[in-house]
Amino acid sequence: MSDYISHDHEHDGIDRRGFLQCMAWAGTGLLWTVSGGVLASRTLAQIAKTGDLLPTATDLSFLQISDSHIGFSKEANKDVTETFKIALDRINAMPTPPSFLIHTGDITQLSKPEEFDTFDEVLKSCRTKDVFYVPGEHDVLNDGGKLYRERYLKSVEAKGSGWYSFNKNGVHFIGLVNVLDLQAGGLGQLGDEQLEWLEADVKGLSASTPIVVFAHIPLWAVYPQWGWGTSDSERALGYLKRFGSVTVLNGHIHQVLQKVEGNVTFHTAMSTAFPQPAPGTAASPGPMKVPAEKLRSLLGLTSVQYKQGKTALAVVDSNLS
Amino acid sequence: MTTLTPKNKRAALLCGVAFLNLSVFALAGQMKNVDSTKQNRIEIKDFAFNPKTITVKSGEKITWINRDEEPHTVVSVEKQFKKSSALDTDQEFTITAGAPGTYTYFCSVHPKMTGTIVVEK
Numbered sequence: 001m002s003d004y005i006s007h008d009h010e011h012d013g014i015d016r017r018g019f020l021q022c023m024a025w026a027g028t029g030l031l032w033t034v035s036g037g038v039l040a041s042r043t044l045a046q047i048a049k050t051g052d053l054l055p056t057a058t059d060l061s062f063l064q065i066s067d068s069h070i071g072f073s074k075e076a077n078k079d080v081t082e083t084f085k086i087a088l089d090r091i092n093a094m095p096t097p098p099s100f101l102i103h104t105g106d107i108t109q110l111s112k113p114e115e116f117d118t119f120d121e122v123l124k125s126c127r128t129k130d131v132f133y134v135p136g137e138h139d140v141l142n143d144g145g146k147l148y149r150e151r152y153l154k155s156v157e158a159k160g161s162g163w164y165s166f167n168k169n170g171v172h173f174i175g176l177v178n179v180l181d182l183q184a185g186g187l188g189q190l191g192d193e194q195l196e197w198l199e200a201d202v203k204g205l206s207a208s209t210p211i212v213v214f215a216h217i218p219l220w221a222v223y224p225q226w227g228w229g230t231s232d233s234e235r236a237l238g239y240l241k242r243f244g245s246v247t248v249l250n251g252h253i254h255q256v257l258q259k260v261e262g263n264v265t266f267h268t269a270m271s272t273a274f275p276q277p278a279p280g281t282a283a284s285p286g287p288m289k290v291p292a293e294k295l296r297s298l299l300g301l302t303s304v305q306y307k308q309g310k311t312a313l314a315v316v317d318s319n320l321s
Numbered sequence: 322m323t324t325l326t327p328k329n330k331r332a333a334l335l336c337g338v339a340f341l342n343l344s345v346f347a348l349a350g351q352m353k354n355v356d357s358t359k360q361n362r363i364e365i366k367d368f369a370f371n372p373k374t375i376t377v378k379s380g381e382k383i384t385w386i387n388r389d390e391e392p393h394t395v396v397s398v399e400k401q402f403k404k405s406s407a408l409d410t411d412q413e414f415t416i417t418a419g420a421p422g423t424y425t426y427f428c429s430v431h432p433k434m435t436g437t438i439v440v441e442k
Contacts (some may be wrong), residue, residue, distance in 0.1 A: 043418035074390045074410070110392055110407060137430045141407035184398045184435055226368070228350060235409040284367035287390045 012237040016184035022142060063098040063128070064214070064302040065090060066251030069138065070119045071109035076274035076287035077295060079230030080109075081118060085302050086320050087272040088126045097127050098303070099168065104240065104251035105216030107152075107180070111143070115149055130155070135162060136216040139177040145180060163194050165201050171306055172205055173197065176215040178230045188217030188230035188252075199239045210218025210245040210306060210313060220252040220259055220266045228253055237264060247304070247313055252286070252306065255298075256317050267315050270300035296320040360384055361418075363436065365393050365408070365428075370436035377418045380442050384415040393434065398425040 022145045068084045077083060091098065108115035123131070133152040135145055149162050156164040156175070165174045176198070178188035188196075202211070213219065219236065222228040230236075246264040254271035255278065274287045275298035282288070290298060300319035359381045362398055364371045365386040377383060385408070387393050392407040397413055405414035418440045427436040 072390075076390070110409060138392070141430065142396075156424075182429055182432040184396075184432055186432045227431050270396065284369070284389075285391075286368065 003098055018229045019033060029126075059308040060171060060306045061096065061098050062100050062102060062168075062268050062304055064102045064249050064251075064304065065272060066269040066302075067103040067106040067136065067273055068103075068119060069106055069109045069271065069273035070122075071112060071115035072287070073258055074274055074287060076289045080273040081122060081248075083296065083299055083320060085121070085122055086296070087299070088122065090318070090320065092125070092127045092199070092303065095182065099128075100130035100132060100268050101126070101128055102173075102175075102214050102249065103133045104249060105137040106132050106213055106251065106271075107133070107136070107148075109229075111139055111140055111141040111147065113147065114145065117170045120151070132156065132173070132175060132214075134167070134175045135177060135179055140179055141147075145177075159170065159197055160193050170308055171210045171212055171308065172202070174201065174211065174213045176213060176219075176236070178215050178217045178219070178233075183231075184245070186231050187224060187227055188215075188233075189213075190230060190232050190236055195235050195239075202239055202243075205243075207242045208244055209245050210247070211240055212304070213240070214249040216250065217252045218257075218266065218268055219248050220261075222253060222257060222268070226279065226285045228279065228285070240264065245313060247315065249302070249304070249315075255290075256300075258315075265313075267296055267302070269302045270298065270317065272299050272301070272317065272320070275299070327369055348405055350352075362386065364436075368393075368428075368434055370428075370434060372437075374437040374439065376439040376441060379418050379421055379442055381418050382415055383418060383438060386413045387411065392430060393428045394424055394430055396429045396433055398427060402426075404429070 002142050039060065069080050070084065072080045087159060091101070107119050117321045135148045139145065145161060149158065152161055153164070156166060157296045160177070161180050162177045163175060165172060167173070176190060176194065178190050181190055181191060215230070217230050218228055219230050219233040241262070244263055248264060248266045250266070250268045251271070254276040255272065256270055257267065257268045275290060276285050277288050297319050300317055303304040303316045305314045305316075323390045330361045335356050361375055361381055361383045363375060363383065365385055368391070369384070370391065375383065385405070387408040387410060390410055392409055394407055395405040397404065402416050402419065407430065408414055418438065421440045422442050424438040424440065426436050427437065
């Protein structure tokens with residue numbers, strides 16, 4: 001395909017393809033669609049080439065935010081409350097507000113009551129009021145998650161250490177806890193009780209029900225050397241194998257990574273606080289300092305859209321630049 | 322016979338002081354075996370305990386200090402000693418080594434991080 005303008009309806013020197021190519025060049029988008037069980041991932045540059053349409057009208061759209069780490073104040077980001085506010089501003093500026101938010105953990109840096117207080121206070125500015133949570137290891141540091149559970153599970157019927165499921169517009173959502181009772185030398189862990197619950201929870205569902213699973217630590221082996229994985233996630237995914245569309249949303253690693261395995265799409269979100277190094281590229285994981293002008297390009301949120309009857313699910317990341 | 326000139330006297334005194342110092346040092350060396358104030362330090366850096374294995378005498382203190390920007394904990398695998406709370410950057414945690422034996426511990430936040438304490442008599 002040539003780079004010449006083929007359709008310049010607005011006479012502004014840029015056509016739709018050119019605009020999308022430019023957006024893609026700026027690193028603003030990667031689009032995931034699941035259609036008829038076949039998944040395709042294309043950059044916006046490729047979409048510009050093929051002329052495929054971006055998703056328009058949807059029956060359900062929700063947003064994933066993650067790893068806000070309220071209380072962190074080191075070099076990697078001295079004002080994580082401010083960048084969290086910017087993320088909320090982005091949500092408030094969306095032409096169609098999301099139905100709800102999912103927070104995939106590490107609300108706070110040190111599980112302190114005052115950190116949870118700050119998070120709750122800032123969140124009040126968000127137009128979207130429904131938020132579903134799963135805890136990160138930073139939220140359960142000294143009390144096994146007691147304070148977290150008291151605050152963030154009021155609107156759901158949580159079981160055990162805080163796992164639950166709910167239905168929205170024909171999509172079945174499952175929030176899992178994999179940051180508690182971790183074993184020496186191991187990874188994230190779901191545990192027998194939660195896995196048994198999961199098996200029973202999805203048993204009665206039709207295989208055509210779209211499933212969205214969310215948990216803090218990735219449910220796939222992103223980089224076990226850094227603890228970026230969950231030891232018993234295979235068993236969980238075994239219970240979901242028969243479903244035609246499974247989307248797994250995780251946080252913890254503060255960067256976007258995807259993997260597709262059969263009908264399962266795995267996706268990790270950016271943090272609103274600070275980036276972490278790509279797997280294996282540093283001595284260890286942890287907050288990564290980047291030039292100040294680059295920070296917001298590495299922070300962001302994830303938008304997920306589902307259109308009923310089309311079996312289509314789109315996951316789109318956007319940064320805070 | 323050598324007479325003690327003022328200069329010689331000074332040399333003799335210095336010798337005596339040096340001898341006394343050596344004695345004190347030797348005594349301190351012996352005391353070290355049972356010194357409960359000795360600090361055995363383990364640095365937590367880059368998601369690892371350094372040194373990973375430490376050998377101490379029963380009754381000595383062991384102190385961990387967190388040099389990461391991530392919180393870490395020190396938890397006995399077999400619950401043989403009190404666990405730390407989450408240590409923020411530059412925070413310390415100290416225990417006193419108990420009965421001789423081998424103790425394994427880990428960070429309950431990042432369980433890949435493990436370490437061993439060998440306590441001798």
